[in-house]
Amino acid sequence: MNDPRAVQEADVLVIGGGLHGTSSAFHMARRGAKVIVLEADYVARHSSGVNAGGVRTLGRPLPEIPLALMSREIWHDMTERIGEDGGFVPSGQLKIAETDDELEDCRKRVALLESHGFTHEKVIDRETVLDLEPALARHVTGGIWVERDGYALPFRTTTAFRLAAQRLGVRFLEGTPVRRIEQRGTRWFAHTPQGAFSAEKLLVTAGAWSGELAKQVGESVPVHPEGLMLMVTHRVAPFCRATLGATGRPLSFKQFDNGTVVIGGKLIGIAELANRHGEVDFMRLVRSAQTVTDLFPHLRHLGVNRAWAGVEAFTEDELPVISASRKASNLYYSFGYCGSGFQLGPGCGQLVSELMLDGTPSISLDAFAVDRFDRHETASAASARHLATH
Ligand SMILES: Cc1cc2nc3c(=O)[nH]c(=O)nc-3n(C[C@H](O)[C@H](O)[C@H](O)COP(=O)(O)OP(=O)(O)OC[C@H]3O[C@@H](n4cnc5c(N)ncnc54)[C@H](O)[C@@H]3O)c2cc1C
Incomplete structure (x- = not known):
């Protein structure tokens, strides 16, 4: 008989079953990766299931526009891609x-x-x-x-990505909160009350709770x-x-x-x-x-x-974090969507899969790097010093 406490293994662990977790899992499974999604509550319980459903490229900050335009094309092609339109x-x-x-x-x-x-x-x-x-x-x-542009049904869209990912073999474990993450050798471990999970790569799509996980590897992100x-x-x-x-x-x-x-x-x-x-x-x-x-x-x-x-989840500069970690290898983030991440979900899931599986996304994600806040801090500290000395 299988030991229920044995570490369960995959190629990629995803922490968080919102739209960004389900879409990233779907896009990675499409490329052949074995993926497990760990969700503390149930899939689409938080922002991704209860938002206003706005599919809006209008009014985006400049760095987000290429992502939003790319994502919008997926919205128009949703049935083709995942088997249903999410009510778009x-x-x-x-x-x-x-x-x-x-x-x-x-x-x-x-x-x-x-x-x-x-x-x-x-x-x-x-x-x-x-x-x-x-x-x-x-x-x-x-x-x-x-x-x-337009609108869609949030719970239906996120569930549709989940079902499409499941059809490609992705496992979703609900009621499975990740309490601790650690890297041992070349593998990541996620510890939950339901046991441990391990994979070579780890993706944090835990919405407003992502900052707590990043902190565990010493990466301080100003997200609230x-x-x-x-x-x-x-x-x-x-x-x-x-x-x-x-x-x-x-x-x-x-x-x-x-x-x-x-x-x-x-x-x-x-x-x-x-x-x-x-x-x-x-x-x-x-x-x-x-x-x-x-x-x-x-x-x-x-x-x-x-x-x-x-x-x-909101960040200091109102842009998301879509980035490889700067503190640990094979750790990736996609969170902090500041009230506008539903429209971006389909596209960012694809870009995150490219970042994690190929190393280079088809659209630059430089503006969303996790260490940009350190750079800003350094720049404002330098400017404060400049003002103080003149
Ligand atoms: C009221 C409202 C209206 C909005 N309207 C729009 C709109 O019209 N258009 C638009 O584009 N965007 C809108 N948004 C924003 C959009 O909903 C979010 O940006 C997007 O859904 C974020 O998705 P996510 O997957 O990053 O996060 P979430 O949906 O929050 O998912 C994160 C998941 O991670 C899980 N999790 C957290 N910690 C752990 C852990 N330790 N272990 C396991 N699981 C964990 C959580 O339970 C959660 O299910 C709105 C948001 C709200 C709240």
Whole structure:
């Protein structure tokens, strides 16, 4: 009989069964790697299963744009790749300007992108905005439109990647929290209450909990948790097709086919890392509801059905860490997606598989290196010294 306490072996261990863990596992298994995913709770329990589902290249920081554009092509090809579309609807994404100054900011943003060769964001005038979304309040002045963006269903997408990975032989162990990682010789060991697991390569996709694991190998990453909130309304007759954001205030807004409206936009609630739980701050939700009724006055009396908060990982510079460790060999990170990692999941999973199996990803990940914070620290320390001596 097999010893249940025997170390279970694979080529790659993945810690964390969110979208980045499941997508990376899928893409590595596709290349023939034997992969085990260790998940503390259950797959898609945290951000990856409870987010707003925005598939948005619009408004990305410059270093993320190549990744987001590459990922978007996978979204459009999802059924081909993993056997189902994750509920993806290419609704387009629209960022609304409410004043002339905001519209000017939109123009400057798009001009900046064009100067870097990116042409996916288009400035549109007030009439075009109102043609696209006739129910919007009349005070809008224009906006930015990205036709190939959209939204998808988070739990369904993450589960679809999990099932596709399982079909390629990936094993998922849920209720299996990794308490300690260590490298012995050429192998990594992950210790859990359910026993030890070992592989040559280790990937940390543990979301807001990743910093704790990196610390175990002496890699200090400035990552902190936030409890991001969303609310969903009662059903209402169809009035909005695109996924919406705003230029001057936080907003993420979409109406599903069943009539419900999901409202969010980096609304910060409470994150309880130790309890693995996010808590809603209702006073802050009220402010967001105000933005929505300013833009769609006819929703003033629409009831809210449910609100929730998910625990998300944020970094100091609002960019993710997608990188080989600088402290240990064969250790890799993909975390810190700062409220925008759902759209990136399919693409980053592929890039991480290239980084881990080939050493060179097809798109440069230099901007996401784990040691960039040390460099920033050094640069700001140098600048502080410079100021102090002049
Ligand atoms: C309310 C909300 C709205 C959002 N809206 C959008 C949006 O519209 N568009 C968009 O692109 N992004 C959005 N995001 C962000 C997006 O959901 C995340 O960036 C993305 O899901 C992160 O995926 P992940 O796999 O890195 O992390 P997670 O989904 O957090 O997965 C990490 C997993 O690791 C597990 N884990 C942690 N520690 C351990 C351990 N020691 N051992 C084993 N397992 C462990 C956790 O249990 C968890 O399941 C939103 C997020 C939230 C919370």
